[in-house]
Amino acid sequence: MPSARLLPGAPVAEAVLADVAERVTRLRARGVTPSLATILVGDDDASAGYIRIKQRQAADLGFESPHEHLPADATQKDLEAVIAGFNDDPAVHGVLIQYPIPGHLDYDAALQTLDPDMDVDGMHPLNMGRLALGMPGPLPCTPAGIEALLAHYEIPVAGREVVILGRGATLGRPLSMLLAQKRPTANAAVTVVHTGVKDWARYTQRAEILIAAAGVPGIIQPEHVKPGATVIGAGVRYEGRRLLPDVDESCAEVAGAITPRVGGVGPTTVAMLFRNAVQAAERATA
Ligand SMILES: NC(=O)c1ccc[n+]([C@@H]2O[C@H](COP(=O)([O-])OP(=O)(O)OC[C@H]3O[C@@H](n4cnc5c(N)ncnc54)[C@H](OP(=O)(O)O)[C@@H]3O)[C@@H](O)[C@H]2O)c1
Numbered sequence: 387m388p389s390a391r392l393l394p395g396a397p398v399a400e401a402v403l404a405d406v407a408e409r410v411t412r413l414r415a416r417g418v419t420p421s422l423a424t425i426l427v428g429d430d431d432a433s434a435g436y437i438r439i440k441q442r443q444a445a446d447l448g449f450e451s452p453h454e455h456l457p458a459d460a461t462q463k464d465l466e467a468v469i470a471g472f473n474d475d476p477a478v479h480g481v482l483i484q485y486p487i488p489g490h491l492d493y494d495a496a497l498q499t500l501d502p503d504m505d506v507d508g509m510h511p512l513n514m515g516r517l518a519l520g521m522p523g524p525l526p527c528t529p530a531g532i533e534a535l536l537a538h539y540e541i542p543v544a545g546r547e548v549v550i551l552g553r554g555a556t557l558g559r560p561l562s563m564l565l566a567q568k569r570p571t572a573n574a575a576v577t578v579v580h581t582g583v584k585d586w587a588r589y590t591q592r593a594e595i596l597i598a599a600a601g602v603p604g605i606i607q608p609e610h611v612k613p614g615a616t617v618i619g620a621g622v623r624y625e626g627r628r629l630l631p632d633v634d635e636s637c638a639e640v641a642g643a644i645t646p647r648v649g650g651v652g653p654t655t656v657a658m659l660f661r662n663a664v665q666a667a668e669r670a671t672a
Contacts, residue, residue, distance in 0.1 A: 390617070390641040391539075395531070395653035398538040402657035403447065409664045410448040413671070420667035421450040422480045422506065422660075423472045427465060427487045428458035437484050440656070447660060452478065458488050465491060466499045473501045479667035480506040482659065503669060506662040509556065517563050524662040529561035531654030532597065532618055537571040541595070541616050541643060544573035549589045551606065551632070552599030553580045557620055561597065603630035606637060614642035620651045 413420050422444050426437050437453070444451040454468045465487070472478045481504045487493050497505070502512040508526040516523035536543050548565050552558035558578055566576045574595070579586035590596050590610045597618045598606045611617055619633035631647055638644050645651060 390638040390644040392638075393535060393539050393541075393616075393618075393643055393645045393650065395535060395645070395650050398531070398535045399653040399657035401538060402534060402654070402661055403443075406657075406660045406664045407447050409668065413664070413667055414448060416671075418667060418671045419450050419477075420448070420480075420664055421452065421478045422482060422663040423452045423454070423475075423478045425454050425456070425465070425468055425472075425481065425483045427456045427460055427484075427491065430486075433484050433486070440482065440659070443656070443660070444663075449660075449663065450477075460488075460491070462491055462495065465496050469496060469499050473499075473504065478504070479670050480504050480663035482506050504666055506659050506666060508560075508658075508662055514555075514560065517560055520567055524666065525564065525658065526556065526560040527658035527662065528557055528620060528651060528655045529564045530658045530661070531651055532561060532620060533564055533571055534658070535618070535645070535651065535654050536595070536616070539643065543595065544570060546574050546594040547592060548574040548576045548595045548597065549593035550576065550578045550597045550599055551580070551586060551590060552601070552621060553578050554599060554601070558597075558599040561599065561620075598632035600632050602632055604632070604634045606633045608634070608636050608640045611637050611640045613640050615640075617641040617644040618651065619645045619647075 410420055424437050426433060441451045456464055472481045481500055497510055502510040505513055505524050508524040513523045550558045550562055562576045562578045565572045565574045577589050579589050587610050591612055593612055593615055595616045599621045601621045601623050603623050617633055617637055619631045621632035623630045635647055
């Protein structure tokens with residue numbers, strides 16, 4: 387019988403988006419229409435669907451969202467020309483390049499041509515550098531969403547032992563920097579484990595907060611969890627449309643609090659995208 391308290395992401399996202407909507411209203415009241423541009427390359431159905439959802443949400447929140455759809459055979463030059471156009475458009479405040487892009491294109495190279503202040507994903511190398519240095523800037527969405535989720539459910543992080551399984555560039559690494567920062571909702575003792583730490587269970591078993599960020603289905607089992615710990619499942623793998631999470635559902639029998647199998651970290655990631663976008667509009671028009 388699962389005993390852990392569930393930590394769904396939807397209420398967290400709702401609270402973040404309510405704040406974003408208020409900030410959009412304030413911007414509009416002083417004549418600024420916040421604008422989040424989107425770029426889609428190719429005809430992947432799932433990516434097109436994600437873009438549509440984000441555009442609808444952008445409209446609901448009061449953003450404009452100009453969109454560029456490039457064909458699957460677009461060149462790197464084509465993609466970078468679209469990015470440059472948005473960089474130079476004073477009416478655009480944030481830009482989202484839907485990932486993945488077709489394999490013949492270099493996503494990292496394209497991202498580096500984006501104005502870092504317009505990078506709503508918070509993944510531009512300059513923004514990673516800002517994060518490492520504790521300078522203000524757009525934060526990577528999934529790590530920021532996890533911090534918001536812990537804060538929303540009043541799970542204390544400061545001074546506690548956080549163990550992250552995975553040091554990937556999109557999740558584990560930036561999350562470790564974020565949760566070690568000197569702020570009331572962070573300030574943790576953070577340990578990062580990975581394939582180089584063969585006995586990583588030794589670390590996860592003592593974690594007060596365990597965050598799975600590996601992308602290996604079922605890698606976290608009850609024996610890896612300290613009884614009563616908070617478990618955040620962020621790593622997932624997709625097999626077709628099937629979502630396979632890192633955290634086995636049976637961990638709910640040991641954990642004190644746990645994200646649900648579906649609808650945990652995901653909704654908070656999207657909310658953070660809009661938080662970055664409204665922040666970009668505020669900064670650009672301050
Ligand atoms: N929920 C969301 O919104 C969201 C957003 C972003 C990412 N994600 C998910 O988060 C996961 C991580 O993303 P990422 O881009 O950071 O991935 P990544 O770059 O592939 O990193 C995976 C990390 O997990 C570690 N790892 C893999 N297998 C392991 C094992 N058997 N034992 C110990 N460590 C292992 C790897 O160790 P090494 O470094 O030693 O190889 C690596 O550090 C993915 O599943 C991704 O889908 C979710």
